[in-house]
Every structure is written in structure tokens, then in C-alpha cells.
Amino acid sequence: MKKIKIAVPATVANLVCGFDVLGMALNDPYDTMELELIDEPVINIKHTDDYGLPEAAEQNVAGVALQALIEDFGNNIGFNVTVHKNIKPGSGLGSSAAGSAGAVVAANHLLNEHFSKEDLVRFAMNGEKLATGVKHADNVAPCIYGGITLVRSVFPLDIISLAAPDLFVTVVHPQIEVKTADARQILRKEVQLKDAIKQWGNIAGLVAGILKNDIPLIGRSLEDVIIEPIRSILIPGFGVVKQMCKEAGALGGGISGSGPSIFMLGENEAIAKQVEQVMTNVYSAMGIDFKTYVTTINPQGVKILSSE
Amino acid sequence: MKKIKIAVPATVANLVCGFDVLGMALNDPYDTMELELIDEPVINIKHTDDYGLPEAAEQNVAGVALQALIEDFGNNIGFNVTVHKNIKPGSGLGSSAAGSAGAVVAANHLLNEHFSKEDLVRFAMNGEKLATGVKHADNVAPCIYGGITLVRSVFPLDIISLAAPDLFVTVVHPQIEVKTADARQILRKEVQLKDAIKQWGNIAGLVAGILKNDIPLIGRSLEDVIIEPIRSILIPGFGVVKQMCKEAGALGGGISGSGPSIFMLGENEAIAKQVEQVMTNVYSAMGIDFKTYVTTINPQGVKILSSE
Numbered sequence: 040m041k042k043i044k045i046a047v048p049a050t051v052a053n054l055v056c057g058f059d060v061l062g063m064a065l066n067d068p069y070d071t072m073e074l075e076l077i078d079e080p081v082i083n084i085k086h087t088d089d090y091g092l093p094e095a096a097e098q099n100v101a102g103v104a105l106q107a108l109i110e111d112f113g114n115n116i117g118f119n120v121t122v123h124k125n126i127k128p129g130s131g132l133g134s135s136a137a138g139s140a141g142a143v144v145a146a147n148h149l150l151n152e153h154f155s156k157e158d159l160v161r162f163a164m165n166g167e168k169l170a171t172g173v174k175h176a177d178n179v180a181p182c183i184y185g186g187i188t189l190v191r192s193v194f195p196l197d198i199i200s201l202a203a204p205d206l207f208v209t210v211v212h213p214q215i216e217v218k219t220a221d222a223r224q225i226l227r228k229e230v231q232l233k234d235a236i237k238q239w240g241n242i243a244g245l246v247a248g249i250l251k252n253d254i255p256l257i258g259r260s261l262e263d264v265i266i267e268p269i270r271s272i273l274i275p276g277f278g279v280v281k282q283m284c285k286e287a288g289a290l291g292g293g294i295s296g297s298g299p300s301i302f303m304l305g306e307n308e309a310i311a312k313q314v315e316q317v318m319t320n321v322y323s324a325m326g327i328d329f330k331t332y333v334t335t336i337n338p339q340g341v342k343i344l345s346s347e
Numbered sequence: 348m349k350k351i352k353i354a355v356p357a358t359v360a361n362l363v364c365g366f367d368v369l370g371m372a373l374n375d376p377y378d379t380m381e382l383e384l385i386d387e388p389v390i391n392i393k394h395t396d397d398y399g400l401p402e403a404a405e406q407n408v409a410g411v412a413l414q415a416l417i418e419d420f421g422n423n424i425g426f427n428v429t430v431h432k433n434i435k436p437g438s439g440l441g442s443s444a445a446g447s448a449g450a451v452v453a454a455n456h457l458l459n460e461h462f463s464k465e466d467l468v469r470f471a472m473n474g475e476k477l478a479t480g481v482k483h484a485d486n487v488a489p490c491i492y493g494g495i496t497l498v499r500s501v502f503p504l505d506i507i508s509l510a511a512p513d514l515f516v517t518v519v520h521p522q523i524e525v526k527t528a529d530a531r532q533i534l535r536k537e538v539q540l541k542d543a544i545k546q547w548g549n550i551a552g553l554v555a556g557i558l559k560n561d562i563p564l565i566g567r568s569l570e571d572v573i574i575e576p577i578r579s580i581l582i583p584g585f586g587v588v589k590q591m592c593k594e595a596g597a598l599g600g601g602i603s604g605s606g607p608s609i610f611m612l613g614e615n616e617a618i619a620k621q622v623e624q625v626m627t628n629v630y631s632a633m634g635i636d637f638k639t640y641v642t643t644i645n646p647q648g649v650k651i652l653s654s655e
Contacts, residue, residue: 057551058544060544060548061551189548190548229537232536243507244507
């Protein structure tokens with residue numbers, strides 16, 4: 040195998056009560072990437088989308104992730120990379136994670152699965168460092184493992200693959216800008232112990248709900264008393280959307296990553312589409328451009344579309 | 348059925364990283380209680396142990412728990428109660444919870460299982476309120492449900508029964524006094540967000556480990572960066588015991604409830620006994636009286652010993 044084409048999923052980090060540790064892969068939207076293995080130590084990156092992202096390897100998330108992989112592999116190899124991005128940068132749907140995770144998963148296929156998934160997460164975290172300044176793994180882990188993942192610890196890396204509940208996900212991306220760095224900066228460095236207890240009760244409930252496939256428990260646990268009250272200030276319409284989506288039958292949901300996208304979980308497609316209608320109504324009325332997705336949880340992460 | 352005799356298990360609240368939300372029932376030590384259903388609206392309590400606990404119903408944890416149950420039941424009933432306590436008050440092993448939980452479970456058997464387990468927890472929490480000033484459920488829940496339980500929320504009450512991993516538990520109770528109220532008062536009301544994130548990563552890992560029966564993951568997740576560093580100051584020898592027990596093969600462990608008891612999990616009886624030896628050596632050398640238990644996780648909670 041010399042060339043491979045893959046689909047790389049969007050991801051929802053945090054999952055409401057799991058700030059910095061939980062993440063979930065979606066079936067839609069997704070980027071496509073083509074990688075070709077070459078015998079020269081160069082990384083050539085080309086974007087076929089219109090987002091104007093840097094193509095120089097050392098300034099591109101896929102480039103720095105591949106660089107880390109090549110350094111570890113040790114041999115005289117390189118890659119030609121073509122990226123077609125559909126996950127809009129700055130959407131809060133793991134756009135940068137898709138770039139770096141997709142690149143190293145594809146490269147690993149071309150290298151006959153030389154590396155473990157955990158290795159790949161480690162390489163991909165270099166892309167996150169470039170994009171956000173922090174080596175976090177809550178988007179790259181679900182992108183690579185699929186389903187819902189827990190990053191129990193980053194140093195040392197400890198990733199636990201949970202499950203991919205049979206739920207629908209509705210996402211709205213209001214087209215406003217929220218920089219991850221800003222979203223991180225407005226958080227308080229100290230939190231009330233009583234709020235932290237509530238939060239770890241909820242994440243424990245959410246993990247139990249996911250592993251026991253207890254859908255009402257998942258719904259009851261989707262509560263964030265620490266991050267959401269602060270970050271939601273940056274997202275116009277958040278409170279109204281959340282309340283109306285729950286009234287329309289959503290199990291619950293919240294900010295995707297650091298926003299501005301909002302996601303909601305639903306038990307079936309009919310509810311997921313009603314929720315989409317609610318989101319559409321709110322942002323249309325507010326005169327804010329937006330994009331919606333009705334999708335499901337992606338159980339496998341990056342998918343191979345073709346290889347030769 | 349007019350009379351019943353039961354065994355009521357000791358419990359380990361918090362389970363290291365699950366402060367105020369997790370708890371686990373043990374097979375040893377346990378109290379025994381006898382209850383007789385009578386037609387008068389009185390609660391007569393007699394202790395056959397030497398702990399000098401109050402026997403007046405309104406000052407006794409079993410008494411106030413039964414009072415709450417009777418109020419809800421509505422009829423003209425009462426109970427003769429005989430308690431033989433083996434779980435030493437103030438040990439951090441759920442002594443007060445055993446009194447109140449045992450009483451209402453036994454009463455419910457005599458009332459043909461009129462109430463749900465959740466109801467029984469609600470009644471038993473009145474005993475905890477009397478004993479500690481706070482209506483917490485992290486000891487009464489495992490005492491009534493068995494195994495390891497999660498109290499996701501107290502108001503409204505939301506108890507999730509997790510599992511009872513096939514692990515050994517070694518406990519040492521150094522005979523020093525740590526008042527629950529003091530142990531609570533020394534905690535800081537605010538915690539660092541970065542510590543809270545670590546803690547909820549660990550509780551998520553612990554719950555996943557318990558439900559997936561992933562023993563190494565349980566071990567890796569038994570880390571408390573918030574409560575233990577403060578509360579362990581009240582327990583002489585804690586740091587040494589913990590380190591040496593882990594060196595002796597324990598998966599991990601920490602303070603049981605608010606202490607002073609320390610518990611350690613182990614994969615088999617040989618390790619559990621080695622851990623007991625370590626505890627014995629440390630407290631013998633320090634000249635502190637102590638008691639140890641080598642036991643397993645109790646999967647069912649309160650057990651019926653006899654009934655007539």
C-alpha cells in the first residue's frame with residue numbers, strides 16, 4: 040500500500056460534565072485526506088478547501104503530527120498529503136484534531152500498523168499543541184479510537200475506550216468566533232468543592248450510563264455546573280437553545296469542546312430532527328448564520344475510503 | 348414474619364477519588380440486629396455491645412431512621428430493636444450508617460417489602476443526619492444495595508448500583524479519634540480546577556474499571572489529589588502505610604470515609620494478608636493500638652440471618 044484515502048470524523052470534546060477528559064466521535068461532518076508514502080524525508084501538504092490554513096508542514100497540524108511520527112519511526116520516509124476539510128476551523132468540532140489524527144492514522148496504515156493507537160494519539164497531540172497551545176487529547180482520542188473515550192490522564196497517557204451508545208446527535212454551529220484560548224482563559228482557576236463533587240458525581244453517572252447503556256441515566260448526568268455557566272456567555276442563544284431542545288425531547292447536551300457549536304443527544308432520529316428544527320428557529324430568529332448536522336456516534340473513528 | 352435477625356455490613360465511603368459519591372460494602376466487620384414488629388407506636392432500642400450509644404429512639408440512628416419509615420408507612424406500628432455493634436463507632440467504616448440502614452432494611456422485611464431500596468436509603472439518611480449533621484448517602488447506599496454504589500445526586504436522590512469486583516480488601520483501624528465533623532471542617536471550600544479535572548478523570552476511570560472489570564484500571568484510578576492530602580494529616584502513619592502497602596502488592600487504597608481507618612484493595616488473599624502484615628508492622632512500631640480486617644466486597648448488603 041502506497042496511497043490511502045480516509046474519512047476523519049468531527050469530535051465533541053468534554054461531553055458536558057467531562058471537561059478535558061471525555062470526547063465522542065461523530066459520523067458527520069468529516070474531513071477527507073489522502074496520503075502517499077514517499078522515500079524522501081519531506082512532508083508536502085496541500086489543502087483543497089477554502090479555509091486558508093497554512094500548508095508549510097511546521098505550521099500545519101497534520102505536518103507536526105506526521106513529523107513526530109517520522110521521528111519515532113526513524114527511517115528515511117515522507118508523505119504527500121492532500122486535505123479536504125469539511126469540519127470548519129474554530130467550530131468546536133475538533134477540526135484541528137481531525138487534521139493531526141487523520142494524518143497519523145493514515146500514515147500508520149501505510150506503515151503496516153507499525154504504531155499502537157496510543158502512539159498515534161501521542162503524535163497527534165503535537166497538532167493540538169500547535170493549534171491551541173496545549174497538548175490535550177480529548178478530541179484526538181475519540182477521533183482515533185472511535186465512540187466515546189476517556190482520557191484519564193495525559194501525562195502519563197491513559198486512554199480508556201468506553202462505548203458508542205446507539206444515540207442520535209444534533210449539532211448546531213452558530214457562525215460566530217470563539218477562540219479556544221479565550222474560552223480557556225475566562226475559566227476560573229479555582230472552583231467550589233461542592234460544585235466539583237456535583238461534577239464528579241455526574242461524570243461517574245455518565246460513564247456508568249454509557250457502559251450500562253442506561254439512556255435515562257446518561258440524560259440525568261448531562262449537567263455541567265462548572266464550565267458551562269461561564270463559557271456559555273460567549274455563545275449567544277445558548278440558554279434558549281438548550282432549554283428548547285430539552286423540551287423538544289433531547290436527552291441533554293451542551294457546548295461542543297470550547298464552542299461555539301452546541302450538541303444535543305436524542306434517542307431517535309425523529310427527536311434529533313425536531314431538535315434541529317428548534318436550533319434552526321432560534322438562530323434564524325436571531326439573524327445569526329448557522330449550520331446544523333443530524334448524525335450518530337461514530338464507533339470506529341477514522342475510516343479508510345480507498346487504498347492502492 | 349414477626350421477628351428478624353440480620354447482619355449489617357461495614358462500608359467504605361469515598362473510595363479514594365469518589366468523595367461524597369462512591370461507597371462499598373464489606374463482608375467484615377458487620378453488626379447484628381434483631382427487630383420485632385409490634386402493634387404499638389413505640390421504638391424500643393437495646394444495645395448489647397459496650398459502646399455506650401444512646402438507646403432513646405430520638406437519639407439513636409436506628410431510632411430516627413425507623414421513625415421516618417413509620418411516618419411514611421402511616422399505620423400504628425412499632426419495633427423492638429436489639430443491636431449488637433461490631434463496627435466500632437468513629438472508625439470510618441460506616442458504623443452509624445449500619446445502624447440506620449440495618450434497622451430500615453429489617454423493618455421492610457417485616458413489612459413484606461413495602462418500600463423500595465431508594466425509600467430505605469431516604470429513611471436511613473435521617474440516621475446520618477443525626478450522627479454527622481449531614482444527610483449523606485455514601486455509606487447507607489452500599490449498605491442497602493451491596494457492592495459499590497454511586498450516589499450521583501442526593502437531592503433528588505439518584506443511586507446507581509455499579510458492581511462488586513472480585514477483590515480483597517484489607518482494612519486497618521488505628522484506634523485514634525477522628526470526628527467526621529472535624530474531618531469535614533478542615534477541607535478547603537475551594538479547589539484548583541486542574542485538581543478537580545484530575546479527580547473527575549480518576550473517578551471516571553474507576554467507574555469504568557469497576558464496570559469493565561479492568562483491575563489494572565481500577566488500580567491506576569485510585570488516586571485522590573483533593574481530599575486525601577488534607578485529611579491524611581489527621582491519621583498518623585498514613586503516608587507510610589499507603590506506600591508500603593502498594594509496595595506489598597496492593598492495587599491502591601486510601602482513607603475509609605473520613606478515617607481514621609485505611610483500606611487497601613488487593614487482587615488475591617495472599618496479597619491482602621501481606622498488606623495486613625505491613626499495616627500491623629507500621630502501627631506496632633508506632634505504638635498505636637489498631638485492628639485489622641482481611642475481607643471481600645459484599646455484593647448484597649444487609650443479610651438475613653434468621654426470621655420467624
